[in-house]
Every structure is written in C-alpha cells, then in structure tokens.
Amino acid sequence: QLYYQVLNFAMTVSSALMIWKGLIVITGSESPIVVVLSGSMEPAFHRGDLLFLTNFHDDPIRAGEIVVFKVEGRDIPIVHRVIKIHEKENGNIKFLTKGDNNEVDDRGLYKEGQNWLEKKDVVGRARGFLPYVGMVTIIMNDYPKFKYALLAVMGAYVLLKRES
Numbered sequence: 806q807l808y809y810q811v812l813n814f815a816m817t818v819s820s821a822l823m824i825w826k827g828l829i830v831i832t833g834s835e836s837p838i839v840v841v842l843s844g845s846m847e848p849a850f851h852r853g854d855l856l857f858l859t860n861f862h863d864d865p866i867r868a869g870e871i872v873v874f875k876v877e878g879r880d881i882p883i884v885h886r887v888i889k890i891h892e893k894e895n896g897n898i899k900f901l902t903k904g905d906n907n908e909v910d911d912r913g914l915y916k917e918g919q920n921w922l923e924k925k926d927v928v929g930r931a932r933g934f935l936p937y938v939g940m941v942t943i944i945m946n947d948y949p950k951f952k953y954a955l956l957a958v959m960g961a962y963v964l965l966k967r968e969s
Contacts, residue, residue: 814963834860834929839873840939841884845904846871849886850931853940856884858929866890866900866924871931874902877916882928885911891921899923 828837841854849871850856858873866872868890873882885902888910892898899921903910912920945952 810964810966813966814960817963832857832859832929833862834858836873836882836928839882839884839928840942842881842943843904845906846884846886847906849905850884850934851936853937853943855935855938856931857933859932860927860929862924864930866898866927866930868900872902873928873931874922874926875928876914876919876926879914883911883914884931897923 825837829835831837837858839856839858841850841852841856844852856873866887868887870887871884872887873884875882883902885904885907887900888903889901890898891900900923901910901912901921915922945955
C-alpha cells in the first residue's frame, strides 16, 4: 500500500513537471506563467494577478505591449509596459519600459550603464491573466512557515489517501 502511495505521489510530481515543460515548449517562454509581485502596473494588473506569457522570437515587440523581463543582477523578473522602441536599420530592436503606476521609466532598474532592453532580456509577453490567483504564491513567499505547512499537508494527503 505504501509503495503505491509513494508511486502515486511521484507520478503527480512528474506529471506537473511534464505539463510545465510542455507549456515552455508551446509558449516559447522559459516561464510561461508568472505572478505580478508589485503594484507598479496598476490599474492594468494588480499584485497577485497570474499572467500567461508567450515569447515567440519572430514576433516583433511593439510600444504598448506588456513584457516580463529579467535584468542582470536581479533574480525576480519585472512586469512593465514598453513605452519606446529604438529600431536600427540592421533590424536590431532596443526598447524602454515603464510601470503604468510609476512616475519615471525603468532605466534606474536596468544594470548600470544600460539604457535600453533587448529582445534577449525578455522572458515573455503578457497574453492573458487571472486576477489575484497568484496571491497564494505571494503569501507563501512572505510567510515561509505557511509554505512549509501547506506543502506538508499536501504531501501527507497524497501519502495517506486511501485508494478505493
């Protein structure tokens, strides 16, 4: 019985990983789902909104789009709107971002000496969202004891659940 419960738990975890990897392949984004962690994009997105991303490299970035980008030296991706595009004759595109709720552009967030983002900095572009669904993630990050308690309860449920 214990063997089947452990096997069931392993299958659940591996299924979740396969779904995640499948989403990465389908969307072209290294992180197809992200949570908005701050209020910098209000009123478009609020803290805790769950964003669905795509990142197709042949699709050009345009002003007004909401992108999720990573900056060298920062672990957490940032969700902001593209406000300016700088397109060169050779086809290279650089762009500037800003949070809708911020007073100034994001140059202060970029690494030192960087004035523009490039396509390589983009994790994905927002294609849809679910409001406030990501609050669970924020609560788990803000209160680590809650996270461990929730994981313990879920693990115990899977291991102790009886098959009928």
